[in-house]
Amino acid sequence: MIKYINYGGADGVTGACHMLNTEFGNILLDCGLFQGRDRKIYSNLEMYFDPREVDAVVLSHAHIDHCGRIPILYEMGYRGKVYGTEATKLLSEIVLEESSKIFEEFSGESYKLFNLENVQMFLDNYVKVDYGKTTKILDNVFIELFDAGHLLGSASILVKIKDKSVFYSGDIGKLNTPILKDPEKITGADYAIIESTYGSLEKHESNEFFDEFKNIIINTLKRGGKCIIPSSTVGKMQEILYLINDIFEENDLKYKVYIDSPMSSKVVDIYEKCKYLYDEDAQEKLNNGDNPLDFTNLNYIITKEESIEIQENEEPYVVLSAGGMCEGGRVIYHLRKQIDNPKNSIILVGNQVHGTLGCRLSKGSKEIKIFKDKFKVKAEIYNFPSLSGHGDRNTIVDYVCSMNKKPKKIFLVHGDRKNQMDLRENLNFKNVEYTKFLKRYELK
Template identity: 30%
Template sequence: MISIQFLGAAGTVTGSKHLTRFDGKEMLVDCGLFQGAKEWRERNWQPLPVPAKSIDWLVLTHAHLDHVGFLPRIYSEGFRNPVICTPATDDLTRIVLPDSGHLQEEEAEFANKKGYSKHKQALPLYTYEQAVQSLNLLTTRPFHETFSVGSGTGRYLRAGHILGSGFFEFSYGGRKILFSGDLGRIRRDPEDQGDPQIPEPVFEADYLLLESTYGNRLHSKDDPRPKISEILYRTQQSGGSVVIPAFAVERTEKLIFMIKKLMETGKAPRLPVFIDSPMAVEAVKAFVKHCEEYDAATRRVVAKYGDPSDWPGFTFCKTREESMAINDVKGPHVIISASGMLTGGRVLHHLARRLGDPRCTVLFVGFQAPGSRGQLMQAGGKSVRMFGKEFGIQCHVETLDQFSDHADYEEIIEWLKNFKHPPRRTFLVHGEPAGAEALRELIVKTFKWDVHIAKYLETVELE
């Protein structure tokens, strides 16, 4: 007898937590933070239906906060059992969790200063120290190696979503359950011919938990590189700068590998590039260390040009002083800095100096939430509010939406075509209601499978 209870990423795209019960044991697959709308964020404060102490294993699919960011919280509630992940997920988790702890403390401090907390004293969801302590529980398993989880066995397969991301295949009592985690894009880089397909094909599972973030949307599939070249040449001519707001893990690395290759092949001018984020400095190290596990394009760039920390013309800014030194740079240049959605971080300081300058460009490469500063700028806003002031916008505002790390519905269907028999049941998770419903209809229409949309806190029994 085995059951799964959906403690998150059901009815929403964040807070992934799938509590799997078998043999009187409890295995949690992913331990994500709820993010975004307040209604969901408040659930980070609600107790889990099981005491954290009684969870026997935590299995992580990848290092995004909506899959790993709740680990320090269960640690603070007494969870001390193994946290299983791939080696690259281990490295990235060590970068993102302490930062998250730091942010949680900052948020609580800010709420107390402003006095807007409903509680007398706002407390952090967890502290930096608890985040650091929780890392001691991490234990790694390489891709494709079978390992035991109680009387069941598990195995990671490559999901191609971010560095280290895996599908988790769990076998118990003659049944196989596949947890997709987040499913990556089907890569179509023509130079990748002959390399193993990523995300890797899966041929069978009795039960499938499948993400549905882009269940009703398609990505534009044209090549982003010509546009990047054009912007860099324009900036070279104008003498301005390009500011690219980007998340420090994965998106920043993808960009610098792409920009480096464009420069080396004569398709972009060699402008100085500043990567202004302490997290990115660490994340790049993880990418170089694990580039064998990553896609072929990255592997080739590292093999040819070496470690990005040594690339001439690319400067990684870790300290505040290094960040401020960018202000003294004369002539055209590129700045890649977080946060990707302009919610905070160093990127705001760079924007404050450049939004009013028609020689400059702000290039968005990630999703901008409705109502966010980024989305206002994309919609042609004339000004944006930062640091309590309005800043007029005279610079170019450009968007490239090809960088998503999630498969869209066409790519999901393409990946599902690998299945040799229909799963007994497919559960859709990690989607807004409209996305999940559209994907359910599409899978039923295409394959006639039995598809169920997971509901928050619902338990399903698997035969």
């Protein structure tokens, strides 16, 4: 009999970690870092299981809340393989290296969860798996990966254990995300573990947001202000860049655009290498000789010195800077410098997790604290939660309902209770479980 146990990301959107105990071995699906409020409830250091008893790890995608505890597994004695796509390996390397540096820079030794050596062990043990190819990971255990449309290389995972199957959605992408294909539908499974981030949001606003986003950027630049866009370096930054490229080309804008993140040029190289994963629109641009991630006024800022130089610069510009929820990364320094100037705009994108500075700003805080200093918030603050990598409720419902083989039970994860309740109500399935942390579920 298979047992399913959740070790993170059951009732929150960070720390994703799911274990399948089987007679053929123990399989871990993702092992992500707890962040924001979740970090105060759950420990990143206590794994809640013995990593030496895990036989294989399958990774859905390269976001830190899905891959961030894998190096800790190696630190704690895990010596097995990690399975995932090529793009996930390349992007995880960047994400994990960047995190280990942020730990050192912002949190000191006390919060140093893993080091570059642990990251190297993860890379050495990584096995690349293509979408749609059934791959043996243990005796009698096979996996198949499907494009989840959430991040370059992101996958939903079907685990086949002898005559049973368990499906894990990972993070399900939003339809029409720049560069990415839409989430690939699957035929079904005996059991399904499904994400519920936007279970309460029936539908993302689609076109209106782009016009508003465009107008904010143009108006801010024309009044001599700066647009500061905090963004995670991997995925989100490239999607926003794609939109900004469109805005600048359409309106023939001559202002400078900076990408201020030490890792960003490496990420673009990975996108270049994995362009076979691009959606049709992005492929078409490439075929016409227009790289959607490059344009005349774009500048990559790699060193700290260059970053300080542009912060001092009086000219209007757009800067995309690392640190999507304003909890760390270079964007902190841009905020310190620019947040008290009413000419500037801070444009938040995607889901701002509770307990983060990004969340406080999105809720209208008039004064914020960065390190030990207080700052008045005079810049205009905008929030675009729909510029998110996650599908809305309609997308998830459609995704689940399109399975020919209906699961005997659906486990909802990766969302708070309100989102899970709203999703459950709309799923039209009898057997839907609000997954509980550490509870053992028998999959017969």
